[in-house]
Amino acid sequence: MVVRLLLALLLLLLPAACSTVHAEQPQKQIAITFDDAPLSDGPLFSGTERARRLIAALKAVDVDQAAIFVTTGNIKGPADEARIRAYAAAGHVLANHSHSHPWLREVGPAAYLADIDTARGHLARFPNVRPWFRYPYLNESPNAASRDAVRAGLAARGLQNGYVTVDVWDWAIVNLMAEAKGSGKEIDMKALRDLYLEVMLSAVDTYHDMGRETLGRSPAHVLLAHENDLQALFIDDLVRALRKRGWKIISPDEAFTDPIAREVPDTLHNGNGRVAALAAVKGVDPSRLRNRYHDQKLLQALFEQRVIRPVRTK
Numbered sequence: 001m002v003v004r005l006l007l008a009l010l011l012l013l014l015p016a017a018c019s020t021v022h023a024e025q026p027q028k029q030i031a032i033t034f035d036d037a038p039l040s041d042g043p044l045f046s047g048t049e050r051a052r053r054l055i056a057a058l059k060a061v062d063v064d065q066a067a068i069f070v071t072t073g074n075i076k077g078p079a080d081e082a083r084i085r086a087y088a089a090a091g092h093v094l095a096n097h098s099h100s101h102p103w104l105r106e107v108g109p110a111a112y113l114a115d116i117d118t119a120r121g122h123l124a125r126f127p128n129v130r131p132w133f134r135y136p137y138l139n140e141s142p143n144a145a146s147r148d149a150v151r152a153g154l155a156a157r158g159l160q161n162g163y164v165t166v167d168v169w170d171w172a173i174v175n176l177m178a179e180a181k182g183s184g185k186e187i188d189m190k191a192l193r194d195l196y197l198e199v200m201l202s203a204v205d206t207y208h209d210m211g212r213e214t215l216g217r218s219p220a221h222v223l224l225a226h227e228n229d230l231q232a233l234f235i236d237d238l239v240r241a242l243r244k245r246g247w248k249i250i251s252p253d254e255a256f257t258d259p260i261a262r263e264v265p266d267t268l269h270n271g272n273g274r275v276a277a278l279a280a281v282k283g284v285d286p287s288r289l290r291n292r293y294h295d296q297k298l299l300q301a302l303f304e305q306r307v308i309r310p311v312r313t314k
């Protein structure tokens with residue numbers, strides 16, 4: 001009887017104890033974004049097929065809103081136009097990733113802003129457009145004057161920096177897939193999926209930890225992905241894996257309300273996203289602002305060791 005009473009008491013107290021722990025550790029939150037859409041046909045899928053798969057995969061795991069950062073110069077005809085409309089019709093939001101994907105350091109602020117305006121002109125005919133601009137190559141400028149000129153130009157246009165916090169080199173894996181296909185090599189799809197998850201989850205961990213160490217908290221994160229075949233294959237697996245690790249998938253609308261969205265990092269460190277930029281401002285060494293898979297040679301070695309199927313001999 002006493003044992004029973006104690007058990008009942010324990011069961012009553014347990015949920016309270018759990019929710020206390022939960023309250024002390026705010027849920028890890030991340031939004032999903034895809035750059036460079038509409039990218040041309042990939043090693044596995046046509047652009048149209050890829051968009052169909054990406055939309056279906058997001059729906060399958062109940063991700064209601066992702067952001068598609070459109071490079072409007074990639075819209076070459078009605079099929080590309082239809083893909084962008086399909087993303088918007090599925091509830092995803094569109095934003096500006098320039099017209100011709102230039103480097104600011106190569107073209108200078110005036111031409112750079114003109115290119116953004118061209119993209120704005122094209123985006124105006126689509127629904128669900130948000131006032132966000134994502135820098136091609138995540139790169140502002142190594143020069144403070146041109147960096148600040150573009151920042152002022154964005155503000156004058158009512159555009160917010162559509163930053164990322166989790167920088168991922170998925171594009172490098174897609175290049176390896178294309179090379180393998182081009183030379184007639186067979187890809188082990190399960191091994192490809194495992195490598196993809198390893199690379200993506202490691203980047204999420206890197207910038208989660210960097211936020212906690214340098215900002216004192218992990219902000220609402222924004223995952224960089226590209227509108228490519230790899231994401232179309234496995235984005236649903238990634239979402240499941242993230243949830244398993246305690247992450248909540250939030251909308252980009254929500255992620256960009258995080259206080260870090262209002263920061264204007266005074267750094268010339270480029271290319272790894274906002275958490276890295278804020279860490280750079282705090283004096284963190286640039287070598288520590290990257291993830292270990294931001295390394296072409298490493299990715300190539302892992303791809304060759306694990307993903308390329310050995311030629312069968314009889």
Ligand SMILES: [Zn+2]
Pocket residue numbers: 035036097101135136137
């Ligand atoms: Zn891009």
